[in-house]
Amino acid sequence: MGNPRSNYSDPIQGAINEIISAVSSLNMEPSPSAKKEYGTWLSESDTNVAHSIEHLREALNQLEKLTAVRIKIQSLNRQLDTALEA
Numbered sequence: 001m002g003n004p005r006s007n008y009s010d011p012i013q014g015a016i017n018e019i020i021s022a023v024s025s026l027n028m029e030p031s032p033s034a035k036k037e038y039g040t041w042l043s044e045s046d047t048n049v050a051h052s053i054e055h056l057r058e059a060l061n062q063l064e065k066l067t068a069v070r071i072k073i074q075s076l077n078r079q080l081d082t083a084l085e086a
Contacts, residue, residue: 004058011069015062022055 002021008014031047043050 004055006058006061008062011062011065015059015066018055018059018062022052022059025049025052025055 004018004021005014008017025048028048033045033047033050043053
C-alpha cells in the first residue's frame, strides 16, 4: 500500500484518490499490530485501519485547500464588487 500523497495539482481529485485508498485499506485482511490490549481503538490494534486513517486525514487536507481557495475567491469577488460600485 502506498503512503498518502499531498502534492496533487487538483485537490478534488486528490481527495477522491485518498478516499479510495482509505476504503481499499479497510477492505484488506485484518493486520493486527503488536499492541493487542482490550479496549484499545481499532486503529491502534490493526495497521490497515491506522493506514486508512492516514489517507482520510490527507483527504481532509485536500478539502481544506479547496476551502481556502473558495474563501479567497469570495474575497476577490467582494473587492471586485466594491471596485465596480465606485
